[in-house]
Amino acid sequence: MSGGGTGGHIFPAIAIANALKARVPDAEFLFVGAEGRMEMEKVPAAGYKIEGLWISGLQRKLTLANLSFPFKVISSLMKAKKILRNFKPDAVIGTGGYASGPMLRVASNAGIVTVIQEQNSYPGITNKILARKVNRICVAYNGMDRFFPKEKIVFTGNPVRQDIMNLQGKRARAMEFFGLSEERKTLLIIGGSLGARTINQGIAAGLQAIVTAGYQVVWQTGKAFLPEAKKAAEGLNNVFVSDFITKMDLAYAAADLVVSRAGASSVSELCLTGKASILVPSPNVAEDHQTKNAMALVDVNAAVLVKDLDAAHKLIKTVLEVFDNADRVQELQINISKLATPNAAELIAGEILQLVEKNKK
Numbered sequence: 383m384s385g386g387g388t389g390g391h392i393f394p395a396i397a398i399a400n401a402l403k404a405r406v407p408d409a410e411f412l413f414v415g416a417e418g419r420m421e422m423e424k425v426p427a428a429g430y431k432i433e434g435l436w437i438s439g440l441q442r443k444l445t446l447a448n449l450s451f452p453f454k455v456i457s458s459l460m461k462a463k464k465i466l467r468n469f470k471p472d473a474v475i476g477t478g479g480y481a482s483g484p485m486l487r488v489a490s491n492a493g494i495v496t497v498i499q500e501q502n503s504y505p506g507i508t509n510k511i512l513a514r515k516v517n518r519i520c521v522a523y524n525g526m527d528r529f530f531p532k533e534k535i536v537f538t539g540n541p542v543r544q545d546i547m548n549l550q551g552k553r554a555r556a557m558e559f560f561g562l563s564e565e566r567k568t569l570l571i572i573g574g575s576l577g578a579r580t581i582n583q584g585i586a587a588g589l590q591a592i593v594t595a596g597y598q599v600v601w602q603t604g605k606a607f608l609p610e611a612k613k614a615a616e617g618l619n620n621v622f623v624s625d626f627i628t629k630m631d632l633a634y635a636a637a638d639l640v641v642s643r644a645g646a647s648s649v650s651e652l653c654l655t656g657k658a659s660i661l662v663p664s665p666n667v668a669e670d671h672q673t674k675n676a677m678a679l680v681d682v683n684a685a686v687l688v689k690d691l692d693a694a695h696k697l698i699k700t701v702l703e704v705f706d707n708a709d710r711v712q713e714l715q716i717n718i719s720k721l722a723t724p725n726a727a728e729l730i731a732g733e734i735l736q737l738v739e740k741n742k743k
Contacts, residue, residue: 383430384414384485385477385499386421390647394499394727395477396428397541398734401727405735412469414462416480435461437480458484466492472738475499475730476512483508490515495737499730501540501646503678504671505529517737520730522646522723523678538730539723540650545631547724549655552635559632560622562598567705570637570657571601572627578643580693581662582607585641586614588698593618595702600636602627639705641697644676650726652685656719658711659685660700662693684717 383399385391392415399411415421417434425432435458462484466474474489476482477499490496496516498509503523505513513519513530521530522540557564569592573581582603585592592599598620603611608625615621627633634640634655642648644663652659661679663672679685686704688696704710 383411383475383477384482385475385479386415386419386425386481387479388420388645389424390501390645391477391479391482392421392424393543393647394501394541395475396425396430397543397727398475398477398499398730399430400544401541401731402734405731410469412465412471414465414481414485419480421479421481433461433465435481435484437484455484459488462488466494472741473497473734475734476509476516477501478506478509483512486512486516490517495734495741497730497734497737499538499541500526500530501650502671503646503674504669506669506671518733520733522650522726536729536733538733539726540646541727541730542647542651542654543630545629546634546651546655549631549635552632556632556636559629560600560636562600562620562622562636566596566598566620567638568636569597569599569701569705570633570640571599571603572633572640572642572648573602573604578604578662578664579607580690581641581643581697582611584693584695584697586610587694588701589614589618589621591698592701593620595705597705600627600633602633639701639711641701644672646675649675649679650723653679653718653722654724656715656722658704658714659718660688660697660704661685662688662690662697665690679718679721682717682721684714684721686714 383395385395402409411430413425413430413432415432415434416437422434437454437458473495474486475497476486486496497518498512498516499520500509501522510529519530519534520536520538526535571585600622603625605625611623615623637657640657640659644661661676663676676687680687688700
């Protein structure tokens with residue numbers, strides 16, 4: 383399994399591994415990530431072994447870091463070959479992130495079964511290049527034959543964390559966990575696993591207004607913004623602030639409305655949990671793919687869009703407008719639930735096992 387950099391690449395990889403393990407209990411797994419990235423911590427916490435490659439992204443502007451990029455690629459390709467020789471996998475699955483490029487390139491050249499799990503509605507350049515050589519491409523949006531060979535595509539949806547698959551009966555425990563009131567409506571803010579500065583700044587500026595309006599808040603800030611968020615929450619009741627929420631099932635169980643980036647995994651989790659959502663797509667991603675992810679929901683009245691540029695002055699206003707309209711909240715919940723693909727990990731696991739069986743013949 384190769385993927386990482388953000389939770390959006392890591393958690394789908396873990397979900398696929400879990401689904402494969404359920405089907406083949408004696409299967410062995412090895413994750414390959416990028417050294418120093420969050421997968422090196424999150425994957426072992428999920429019970430899997432991981433090795434790291436010396437790899438990072440190419441900066442869009444000319445920087446000193448770019449000078450080391452060719453050396454990182456060569457180093458990663460060499461280590462990827464060594465990993466394949468030692469581990470001898472039946473299949474290599476890439477879920478995106480820096481490490482998946484070298485790993486899948488080497489595996490496909492060696493004739494090993496290779497599968498890409500593309501989470502976004504607009505793929506990055508690495509997956510576009512890899513698509514020519516891999517055996518299967520599992521996608522979560524229609525119309526992906528614009529980017530990939532049609533005969534290799536299978537629609538599976540995006541795998542999500544197992545713990546959020548069923549939230550029934552968890553609300554009371556969630557309120558106790560976050561120290562909140564069962565009587566109040568709850569706003570959940572998740573700017574992605576690394577946080578989102580513009581969302582955080584908008585929330586910090588209007589936190590008092592949210593609480594004064596009678597609502598309460600669960601706020602995942604990312605490490606960088608945590609001190610500012612704690613300062614903004616000083617003296618306010620019914621506000622829970624943390625750099626990273628480990629119990630996301632409880633966070634979703636508590637939430638009546640969610641403010642989120644529009645990364646593919648976040649969007650898939652919102653669909654599966656059926657949460658009314660305000661999406662603030664990150665502008666700092668390839669091909670502006672988060673806006674495309676968000677618009678897939680907005681176009682069917684399943685989410686509300688606030689542009690990153692407008693977050694500072696529009697986000698709180700939009701939160702209060704949606705929260706104050708119970709019919710609108712219900713409408714968003716119903717429409718987003720229709721887009722859920724609850725068995726994505728199982729579908730992907732089935733594809734992988736089918737390819738491995740075929741490859742052995």
